[in-house]
Amino acid sequence: LYDPSYRIELLTTVPNTAINALVVGSDGALYATGYNTGEILKIDTPAAPGPQTATVFSSGIAYATGITTTDSGRMFATSSTGPASSIYEIFPDGTASTFSTGYSYPTSITSVGNDLYITNSGDGTIDRIDSTTGAITTIISGTSSLTNPFGISTNEVDTLYFLDHASGNIYSS
Numbered sequence: 001l002y003d004p005s006y007r008i009e010l011l012t013t014v015p016n017t018a019i020n021a022l023v024v025g026s027d028g029a030l031y032a033t034g035y036n037t038g039e040i041l042k043i044d045t046p047a048a049p050g051p052q053t054a055t056v057f058s059s060g061i062a063y064a065t066g067i068t069t070t071d072s073g074r075m076f077a078t079s080s081t082g083p084a085s086s087i088y089e090i091f092p093d094g095t096a097s098t099f100s101t102g103y104s105y106p107t108s109i110t111s112v113g114n115d116l117y118i119t120n121s122g123d124g125t126i127d128r129i130d131s132t133t134g135a136i137t138t139i140i141s142g143t144s145s146l147t148n149p150f151g152i153s154t155n156e157v158d159t160l161y162f163l164d165h166a167s168g169n170i171y172s173s
Contacts, residue, residue, distance in 0.1 A: 012043060012054045021066045021108065026073035031057065033064035033077060040064065040077060040090055058094045066109035066152075068116065070131055076116055078106040087118065087129065100129055100136065107150045107165075112158050119149035119162055126152070126162065140173065 042057035104122030148165040
């Protein structure tokens with residue numbers, strides 16, 4: 001699907017940083033995860049014409065892989081650091097706090113309302129977290145064809161879409 005009327009413009013370059021995920025925050029800024037730097041980067045006015053500067057908004061999130069915001073404006077990021085993998089809440093002042101821990105290499109995160117959905121590449125599961133209570137429910141597990149879930153998204157009727165990195169398959173639930 002190529003439309004020649006679409007204009008692609010370089011917004012910013014962040015040297016020596018492996019960017020893994022993007023989200024538009026409730027403030028209209030664009031946020032990106034820096035996997036190898038453990039940072040959340042912020043572009044204040046992504047809709048403005050011309051090049052923008054990405055600044056460090058938050059740091060200390062080792063191997064930041066995914067980022068999302070909830071309907072209430074809260075921001076969360078995944079940290080894929082092995083058995084101690086965590087979900088961090090990122091506050092409006094840029095500070096971060098561990099929200100939940102014990103995941104198996106979480107690779108992406110999205111939200112539906114105030115529920116968070118996390119893909120766990122290590123054990124091939126997808127978890128739902130109630131962001132108000134912290135209750136965790138594994139919603140997808142034991143699927144023989146799903147071994148490395150990455151990338152998760154939703155549509156307006158709350159259908160989850162996710163992919164399996166190892167097989168190249170895309171699923172809906």
